[in-house]
Amino acid sequence: MTAVTDAPATGRSTPQWRSALHYLLSGYVYMLTLWFWAIALPVVAIIMFIIGQNVDEVTSSGIAFTHHGALWFPFSIAIILSVTYLPIHVANGMTRRSFTRAALAVNVIVGLLNATIATGALLVEREIYHAVGWVHGGTDGSGIAVFNGGVLVYLLGLAMLFIAGQVSGSLIGVAYYRLGGIIGTVALPLCLLPLAAVGLLGLGQGEQWNPWSWTADLAPWGTVVAVLVVIASAGAFHLLVRDIAIDSKD
Amino acid sequence: MFEGREPIYHQIAEAIRGEILSGALKEEDQVMSTTQYATTYRINPATAAKAFAQLVDEEVLYKRRGVGMFVAPGAAAALRSQRREAFFAERLEPVIREAALLGLSTSDLTDYLASHATTGVSTTAPDQTPEER
Amino acid sequence: MTGYRLHTDNLTVSYGKTTALTGINLDLAPDRIHGLLGRNGAGKTTLMSVLASLRRGQGTVRVEGQDPFENEAIMQNVCLIRESGDLLLDEKLTTNLSFLEDARPRFDRTYAESLMATFRLDPAKKPQALSRGQASAFGAIVGLASRAPLTMFDEVHLGMDAPARQRFYHEVLHDFAEHPRTIVLSSHLISEIAHMLETVTILHEGRLLLSNEADDLHVSGATLTGAAEVVDRHATGQQVVGTQDLGPTRQVTVFGDLDEAALAAAERDGLTVGAVPLQDLFIHLTDTDRAEEAS
Secondary structure, eight states: GGGGGOOOTTTTTSSSHHHHHHHHHIIIIIIHHHHHHHHHHHHHHHHHHHHHHHHHOOOOOOOGGGHHHHHHHHHHHHHIIIIIIHHHHHHTTTOOHHHHHHHHHHHHHHHHHHHHHHHHHHHHHHHHHHHHHHOOOOOSSSOTTTTTTTHHHHHHHHHHHHHHHHHHHHHHHHEEEHHHHHHHTTTHHHHHHHHHIIIIIIIIOOTTTTTTSSSSOOOOTTTHHHHHHHHHHHHHHHHHHTTHHHHHHH | OOSSSSSSHHHHHHHHHHHHHSSSOTTOOOOOOOOHHHHHTOOOOHHHHHHHHHHTTSSSSSETTEEEEEEEHHHHHHHHHHHHHHIIIIHHHHHHHHHHHOOOOOOHHHHHHHHHHHHHHHHHHHHHGGOOO | OOOOEEEEEEEEEEEEEEEEEEHHHHHHHSSEEEEEETTTTSSHHHHHHHTTTTTTOOEEEEETTTTTOHHHHTTEEEEETTTTTOOOOTTTTTHHHHHHHHHHHTOOOHHHHHHHHHHTOOOTTTTTGGGGHHHHHHHHHHHHHHHSEEEEEEEETTSSSSHHHHHHHHHHHHHHSSSSSSEEEEEEEHHHHHHGEEEEEEEEEEEEEEEEEHHHHHEEEEEEEHHHHHHHHTTSSSSSSEEEEETTTTEEEEEEOOOOHHHHHHHTTTEEEEOOHHHHHHHHOHHHHHHHHHO
């Protein structure tokens, strides 16, 4: 009976990290990303509409506020992936290496995706602001235009920030899973380094980064350092994952 | 099932021999497949296969390629003659020893057998008598 | 031949200061059903975790001649079913099956779905909505349908009720006969699986107590029952692993390289010589408290 339905014994054609990436993106991330924007954009539109009824001239972007959500929501998803998906991944016969690859690919893809959607939404918002005669400025209310430093630079800066946030999340998750609660908590500042580096150093060009103008220009080579820190953190993530023991009780 | 001390496959082979002797399995009857036997009695398929292999070796069963295992022609008769040879040594010897321990004489035994044989055929003794002709 | 061969050489596994396994030398042949027995904490789960690359030990571990750890070609074909499940908890069972279909090269979706019907599982349910018995059944389904060349079931059927366990045993034997592979069964319900096993490996307190052919093990044990002094007379010289008294009647369990002639003599002296069910043998060999009491 069952002999007829014998599955091909020749093995897979897709490498494990690709099938994991496929699952994570389709089952998890696209859904969550799209849901996030499907909620965030109408909420911003409604709030801005209400504010517009009561204020003569708006001087700060509404969309820019969603950056917080687009940063911290995937950050927490990245933690969850490390803590809950990693053991399932390995226990179902997939290598740790393929998890690391898939998780980092998710971080980059989702970071770029969110940055692109956010920038696109800002562009649309800018047109609306111009049409109604408002000032499309940063959230600090200084009146400096959001895209003061150029749209592409803004997009890249945002993508870097979102990616760094998720790398931090991935690291935090695996640190807690591997090292336990106490050491995991002690290691929190280290795990947050990518985010801190991008936030404080990489986005230091105050003029083009109005939404977080408090990130003063600490160093002229900040962006390079920030990128290096993110890459080093991805390396640390790999080192923590590569021989991690998956829980078993006996 | 399988409570004896012999290896399980011996016990399975013995059970099949018993079915052939009792007539439950007749010559040219198909016996269960290894898989059926394994799942029915919840034993390892390799154990069942070992038992079948032993019976094929003894020419009690034979294999029809792609179809299954069948009771060999003459298997019952062959088994019966083997059993007859073994009967006195393996079955009767211990009885006689036990009888000696209990102080029963040979005539006690023959008397019993003589009286039992007349009643036994008609009422009890279901094991070997029906096909004994 | 599709099943994997297993080999460990001086395998030791520690969790911090506690040693879970010490110097395990084990060889398990491919395409057989192996039983892995041991009391709680004996190290069964640890051993299977190492074989499934969930953790690393010291010493040598070989699955089909290769180090399985982070070995994609081996790991994808090694399936350990644990009671914890290892499922995507917030996804439906059917989505879990799709995930497994991607993860397991030999996964048979059609078979999985027929088993879902057999065990009456609703594919639209999520793992957290399952009862313990249903969760066990789903684990069994995953293990069977993955058709992995090395499939290990770690107490997976403990949560099932008796009829479900019967179905599980039936499916294991049936699918194993049709698709031979290496299967390792670990269970406390020894009497239920005893005759399914071709080999028996017993771990005790992190060490390998024995690893034998089930047939050999079966003939290595015997019980002698009868009057105490007669039993004692016949038991001397044999390795006695258990003694039980019921009034004047004594039953001893002997184990090892038994002297068949001596057993026959015992029978002639009126003793009942019986087989030792695997479960009893296991209890005798691993009940250290009682063994120490006796010595």
